[in-house]
Amino acid sequence: MTKNKNNILSTENLAIGYAQKKQQKVIASGINFAIKKGTLNAVIGKNGIGKSTLLRTLSKVQKPLEGTLFINKKNSNAYQHLELAKTISLVLTERVPESQLTVFELIALGRQPYTNWIDSLSKKDLQKIQWAITATNLETLQNNRCSELSDGQMQRVLIARALSQDTEIIVLDEPTAHLDMHQTITIFELLKQLTKTTKKTIIISTHEINLATKMCDELIVLSENKIYTGTTAALIQQNAFENLFASKIVKFDRALQQFVIHSQTF
Amino acid sequence: MKQKPYLKHFILLSVLLFIFFLLNISQGSVSIPFKDIFTTLIGNTDVKDSWQTIVLDFRLPKAITAIFVGSGLSICGLLMQTLFRNPLAGPFVLGISSGASLGVALLILGSSVFGGFFLTNSISNWSLAIAASLGAFLVLFAVIMAANQLRNTMSILIVGLMFGSLTGAVIAVLAYFSEATQIQQYLFWSFGSLGNLSWSEMRVFGSIYLVGMFACLSVIKPLNSLLLGENYAKSLGINIKKSRIIVLVITSLLTGVITAFSGPIAFIGLAVPHLAKMLFTTSNHKILIPASAIIGGMVLLICDSIAQLPTSEFTIPINAITSLFGAPIVIWLLLRKKKITI
Known part of the structure; x- marks a missing residue:
């Protein structure tokens, strides 16, 4: 599977977790999967199972404890800072610190890997930014300050920033957290x-499992014992879905092909 | 980033800076007609010799020092506020000024504690500057060593503050064992002073200042990306560790040399970046760096003019003026306008 020509990202015996001075805290190990070019992929699993850690490792925010990550068939360790910034862009869960940045300015920061030392925007940079703004439907908001936006609008701005970075891969950590149902579906559709x-x-x-199973091309399911893709x-x-939560309250219903609630208190 | 048309702001501020510069030079205990000051400045020599000396060797260096100090401290404050993503940060959070104070304290106060180890009778401007630089450099070195060890930028802030307390304690111990005249001498240094700089000192000061200012231009890009937080900056290809060290070195160099030549001048570095951010309503460092520099220079020129109390023989310590007049103004601005951001 890892040899497939269409694979943009693949892992070999990857172990993820945190390395402190002497001891390692392994969150998951023996991870082998490949992601095909041009697909929408979702990592799902319960809280604390290592979704964010996996995404952080895939985007080289943190180092793998073991194993190798290949990006475009090239060992990820061989990537320089700048080369990586032109290959993978991120949308993180952390809040952007408060500042006076406008929507346009924040999206324009995505062009930094391409701009010169003093950060001036070329014609091509401006085109890419404008395209990102149009793609995320932010035309009317582009001169607003980011601090005035709602959570859903801000999420679209951060996605636009990732788009203006013009990378082959975009990694988003829980892009629909804090969003209402309508905004959540809007983001998925986008x-x-x-x-x-x-x-x-x-x-x-994502934690929107039912939505992910319907809309994503492929899923990476993290469960206690095994990783399914x-x-x-x-x-x-x-x-793969049966033991996702190991709980009676939420169960996967094979007939409905989605997760349903079995609560005693209703 | 896309630039809004700020040219008008900059032209207006530059004109104001120039006006305050001339006003500052025209002030002093000896009153000299404005016309004569102007002719002296443009190089005419048919003015009274004593007046020429006063203008060229005393007032001009002092006004230039005010601009250097004001702009330098303001830029350092701006860099620290963005690096630490903390609106309360200023040029002195790294403990640089405490280090400089410790150097000067050792020189002035140490003589009575350690006996004849230091030269006691003649403390020149140069020896003060060298002692302050050495002290600032030592603290800078310690902070950068710590910064290399620490992953977390916030920890560096705390390390800086700790160094500040530590040096403060050492100075207190030194002062306890010193004589009153020496304590007074140290106190006078800590009041800050923009005058007393000869042209040869100005040359050293000016060249280090220029190096620092040009180096600032190289961190505009990383600082702008740091507005999104360190993880985003990293994902944009910015080498966080390298940028952090460059910012720390620039700040230490500038605050070190400023403190060495003019004492620990408070308040400017914390307040002026906020004035610039309120006036220009932007977070883009391409705008904020020159804006802070011009406003900083102007504010210190005004403070110095106030300190001289027109037509009076006395000068109030510049350090008192910056806080006395600056603090209420910033509080007023905050009450009037909205919240403060990085």
């Missing part, structure tokens, strides 16, 4: 559409 129109590869982590249909066959 991401899905972007993979189709731009051939960009998008990897997200594949399309929703393939994962159902492998019983």
